[in-house]
Amino acid sequence: MRILALTSFKHDTAAALLEDGIVRAAIENNKLVRHPTRGLPDAAIRFCLDAAKITWNDLDAITVATRPIRGWLRRSLSQATPLRVYPWAAAFHEADDIGRLAREISDLRTLAHKGAAFAEITSFDHHTCHAASAFFQSPFERALIVTLDEEGDGLSGMVAVGQGTKLRVLKRIAFPHSLAWAYSEITQLIGFRAHKDEHKTQWLSLEGEPSFKDVFLKMMRTPGNPLPCFKHSLFDPRLTGQLAFSAKFYQAIGGRPAGELSGDHSRALASSIQQACTEIVTDLADHFLHAENLHQVCLAGGFFQNLLVVAHLEDKFGRGNVFVPPAPGNAGTGIGAGLLLWHHELQKARLPTTPSPFWGPRFKPGEIKDVLDNSKARYSLQNTETRKLDAAIELLQAGKIIAWYQGAAEFGPRALGNRSVLASPWAAYVKENLNDYIKHREWFRPFALAVTEEDCHTYFEASSLCCAMNSLAWARETCDPTVRGFSLPDGRIRLHVVERRSNPLFWQLLKRFGERSPAPILLNTSFNLFGEPLVVTPREAIRSYYCSGIDALVIDNFVLSKHSARQVVTPQTLAVSGPAALQGAGDA
Structure with missing residues (x-):
């Protein structure tokens, strides 16, 4: 059975081709076109079909790692309360989100026009695809699954259990309660580029002292709740409807910067957000591992490209008890969607894990x-x-x-x-x-x-x-x-x-x-x-x-x-x- 597996259309788009549950070809679209892309990953799709020497006619199924309408509904509901006192921000946000919804539905229609005559198209929740990507590529028979990213289909994360060929969702983390979003905002505050330079914040964190760690912990969680939960008093909606740090937050970290932060201040912020996020994720995983009587955990989502967090989890739960797929970010959700169809929906047996992800183009x-x-x-x-x-x-x-x-x-x-x-x-x-x-x-x-x-x-x-x-x-x-x-x-x-x-x-x-x-x-x-x-x-x-x-x-x-x-x-x-x-x- 040939499955063309696609990511969501928001960013870091990619395509993969699976044959009977085995990845035969996969590549990120931006590697082929040499610039960031969104929408249908046309170049990546062409590569996958050419690599397998097939056409659209030869596909048995197409999977997509997004449900746009469900995501739009979730985002609208989650933003309703904080934005209702800011009508202009709410209007801008809703207009922008409707535009995003229209683009994603248009992408699905284009995909249907290309392949629906030959293969059935199945859409899955973004974070469920993250979970499938992590668990079904792992060597574990039963494990906890934690996914975290900025936002996908209105969610910022998910906690689930994988067993055999099935996934069972325990908790969903609604946007905007997103550790990845907070990390990106601090990355930008330090002077790096949000959504591009988070790895720089990660390494810079080792050079500073976590002076503001308690500020971030109070901002991003509440006592008795293992899931991230942001305090709205530390955030203000921007005119576009997106959140921004409030004056109260800046007061807690020593004031709003008038220009570039000093080196010591930047290092302290990087160290503080790194250690706060690490503590929250570790406590979250520990809570659900004990609650479900599990010993192994699979991680996925762009947040888990943070090697310091993953290494800390290995120190806590033991080497060999933690798994991260080769592509934990959005690019990996396409493979997750294909594996979700093959294992969870069709109940096909799991296969030995793939040694390494050399699935891209090769040249004679x-x-x-x-x-x-x-x-x-x-x-x-x-x-x-x-x-x-x-x-x-x-x-x-x-x-x-x-x-x-x-x-x-x-x-x-x-x-x-x-x-x-x-x-x-x-x-x-x-x-x-x-x-x-x-x-x-x-x-x-x-x-x-x-x-x-x-x-x-x-x-x-x-x-x-x-x-x-x-x-x-x-x-x-x-x-x-x-x-x-x-x-x-x-x-x-x-x-x-x-x-x-x-x-x-x-x-x-x-x-x-x-x-x-x-x-x-x-x-x-x-x-x-x-x-x-x-x-x-x-x-x-x-x-x-x-x-x-x-x-x-x-x-x-x-x-x-x-x-x-x-x-x-x-x-x-x-x-x-x-x-x-x-x-x-x-x-x-």
Whole structure:
């Protein structure tokens, strides 16, 4: 049975194709079109159909992770009380929400026009799809499920229980009682961009003291209620009908800022909102785990892209008892909708979990070579896998920063070794070079280390969530001091554990690098230009390589370097320069 599974249409849209409950293809729309999108993810849909070599006629079902009318009704009811004393704000809000409803219904009608003649369309609640995405991709037979995001179909979260092929909803968290919304507002108050830079607030929180933690706790929960519950006295409706912090809130944090906040004030706010949210979520999960006599918990929703929260929950409930899917945000709800239909509605048995989410586009060597020749790029061709690995390791040992472009693109927010920028942790000034010449990012944001699964326990204490970089690890005392230098202020470390079964080529690179270095460990960060999505196509890879301070690009079996050829080509290498390499390159 083929299911085309789509996200909601609000933001971070994506599409996935499932065959008999197994994900065959999935990609975010913004990675393909290279800018944020809403509405139907047309480019992602085309990719999924092309990847499976099918048309709309071959689909058996279409699922969508939203119910627009139900969401509109919920939002209208939840906003009715706080907005009734602000008639202008209420009018603006209602007009805007009706416009959103009209767009979403129009998107559903367009989808029906394309596919209804061939496949039945089923819509599910947004947060139920989050829950399905978390539970049905987990290894657990019975578990608590907690979902949290800013707003989806009028809800900000859900608490449920998953057992076998069924989900049972315990509680729903109505908007605007949203921890994710509060976190975004503080992100903007600090001076970052809401809905884009929450990860910066997360890492900045480790640099400050939680001076205002009690203010946030009083603002976001009430005694005796395990669910988030906001006090309206600390909020005012904006003219658009959205909420904003009130004068009472600003008084509690030392006054409304006249301009940019001081560094200490920003760090204190970041630390306070981080620790307050962590405490609320931990107490919520603990309450329902005890109430339902459960020991394991699945997490989904954009809020759980916060690694500090997830790591704290692992510390509280035990490694191996917490699960986060590879794409916990809105992009993952499409897969959740497909799995909800397959397991919950059709009662099909669950299958072993997928090792890794390499479900995006992949390109043949001939296609890559055509792009290289069209770009008039000079490259060498490594005509065996061993020679390719040797060329990459030679560059890494020389202290070079390389872009590693192999196989299918990752689905989800993390670079897991197919669209990565790699460097040796022992290279001189590697942090500075990555930050200043490639990533152009703040000093307090950490880089991840990649290590093979078999060697992980020698250097780190980590859970299986680190396979998708969804949690943090601890560096052991016996770990190399240089590696420990990449630790966060609290001693934890961002870690990518690489399994041989899920990414054999990247695993081999780490192993071979470890034979010539103190450990099989590399720095791993995403391959993209500042502010852009992860690269997908060869042309995007070449553009990002030439427009940044990356020293070399290993793209399939082709190696490009900004340094002399002798630094790239070993005596065993078949050297080819540009368009002269016409024979056999497509078969490499």
